Amino acid sequence: MSAPETGAPGAPPRRRFPEGTTAEDLKAYMGPFVERLGYKFNTDGEFVAMVLEGELEVLATTGDVYCPCRMRTGDPKEDVKIICPCIPFFRDEFAGMRKCWCGLFIRADVEDGAALMGVIAEPEGPIEVPVARVDDMRDGEARRVKVGKTALAVFRVDGEFFALSDVCRHAFAPLSEGWLDGHAVMCPWHGWRYDVRDGTTDHPDADVRTYPVTVRDGEVLVTV
Numbered sequence: 001m002s003a004p005e006t007g008a009p010g011a012p013p014r015r016r017f018p019e020g021t022t023a024e025d026l027k028a029y030m031g032p033f034v035e036r037l038g039y040k041f042n043t044d045g046e047f048v049a050m051v052l053e054g055e056l057e058v059l060a061t062t063g064d065v066y067c068p069c070r071m072r073t074g075d076p077k078e079d080v081k082i083i084c085p086c087i088p089f090f091r092d093e094f095a096g097m098r099k100c101w102c103g104l105f106i107r108a109d110v111e112d113g114a115a116l117m118g119v120i121a122e123p124e125g126p127i128e129v130p131v132a133r134v135d136d137m138r139d140g141e142a143r144r145v146k147v148g149k150t151a152l153a154v155f156r157v158d159g160e161f162f163a164l165s166d167v168c169r170h171a172f173a174p175l176s177e178g179w180l181d182g183h184a185v186m187c188p189w190h191g192w193r194y195d196v197r198d199g200t201t202d203h204p205d206a207d208v209r210t211y212p213v214t215v216r217d218g219e220v221l222v223t224v
């Protein structure tokens with residue numbers, strides 16, 4: 001396919017598909033991206049073709065691949081969350097259902113995507129949400145991940161992964177932008193230190209919440 005259009009010289013390419021984009025182009029573009037998020041195209045090829053056809057119709061009228069199964073609000077800040085693949089904005093819902101709303105994408109370990117058709121409500125109780133691939137994070141690295149309304153800081157230390165609230169209890173700085181010193185993360189604003197293993201800090205009543213992390217099939221899953 002031809003490359004997405006670019007803006008001013010030197011500017012990053014805009015997330016927009018040119019005229020003549022085909023379903024195969026969309027698949028080639030989206031496949032590697034959703035794989036990083038722990039998803040794949042539905043195993044029901046006919047269904048995938050139908051949804052992508054819908055996306056191409058939306059693309060032709062709007063200039064981007066908004067979700068064909070949801071209404072746009074007209075507010076660009078809101079609508080940006082339903083440009084396909086919208087998985088990063090709905091990690092918890094989709095992890096619970098094991099598929100995206102439309103069913104175009106299913107979790108990587110689901111064998112029969114057709115069996116999930118019609119599932120629109122997430123199961124109750126804790127769910128494991130994929131937040132990274134093991135080989136995407138090096139030791140000493142941190143990542144901020146939004147799961148629903150909750151911002152998490154995910155850290156890798158000595159090959160192990162830890163997840164805690166991304167909000168420092170002092171003045172709400174993002175801990176994912178702090179510096180690691182062993183298992184301690186130093187807040188980037190005023191240096192409070194939190195233990196990434198249990199969220200504890202020296203300051204009274206200021207510990208942050210931690211979340212269980214599981215590593216499975218090369219993926220980092222946080223239970224929320």
Ligand code: SF4
Binds near residue numbers: 067068082103
């Ligand atoms: S619900 Fe599925 S098809 Fe719709 S935008 Fe999200 S990922 Fe794409």
Ligand code: FES
Binds near residue numbers: 169170173189190192
């Ligand atoms: S905001 Fe974290 S130490 Fe001040």
